[in-house]
Amino acid sequence: MSLPKTRPPWVRTLSAYWVVDGLPDLLVGCAFVVDAGWQTLTTLRPTPSLPVRLAFVLFVLAIAFGGRWLIQQAKWRLTYPRTGYVRYRPIFPRRQFYLLAAASLLFTAWLVFKAPQRILPLGIAAMLTAIFVWVGWHNLSKRYFLYAALAILSGGLSWWAAPAVPQPLAALLQVGTGVFLAVGLGLLGGGSLTLWRYLQLPSHQDDPDHA
Amino acid sequence: MPENFPHLDPLVHAPARLHILSLLAHADELDFLFLLHATHLTRGNLSSHLSKLEQAGYIHVEKTFRGKYPLTLYRLSDRGREALRTYHQAMQSILDGLKPVLAPTRKRKRKP
16 A cells, blocks of 8 residues: 655645644644633533633634634735745645545544544544545645644543543543643644744845845 | 657657646646746746746746735636647557567566
């Protein structure tokens, strides 16, 4: 069996636009850490106040629908002359994208309602691992493989720590918090380091050969 | 150039311009700085290639500002995409013709 082909290096320079400066890692890491915080909060206080619930819902919506816009704004402000600007053509043919989204939803529904309860945190971790491996493979970015390893490791530990007897869903989500917290902190650390290293690189703006 | 050999558009065939057009074919829009990073050309060289492509109508150029930075955006035009497609077909036909003679040859085992 052969591995799927990566994109040619010159095509990767286009897709690397998103991952080269670590800003998406920071945004997704932030979302995961807030989610883990929310799970912990709802465990400590099962019915949080309305403003807190509203703030969480707004946060989730902002990340889901405005994440791309937020990253683009951060790029303009923090890394612009270095990164340049790319506006993409759609990556997926539409049909393929919807099929993938439907498969992910079905898998999530199976995890939540049908699968043995203990598998839930491991299943979430497996989905995250698959996404990180896909991104890492297509961009040949080592740090995404580290995130994938972190996700599957934390998922495995959560699975091991989860009680064998059936539990209410909330209790299992509490165990799953560890996955989001570990991966979120990993993404924040990796993203910060990548951004810091990226900002240390000489920009073509300052390069006399390109003046 | 004889008629039986595929015509290669010299505007597309130059390596730097082919690189620029290939990058533009993958994206909706790219700015000058991204092309500078991706192609490793000098500013003057890149500008000169982009001007030639613009004059031929292969790319669209839009000059604007983003804060204090000038932002020059490039987009592949329909004519440019067609030129790239024609070039791809011509090149494919040449490469197909070369395939049998450039295939790696297997060494014959010598009899002892």
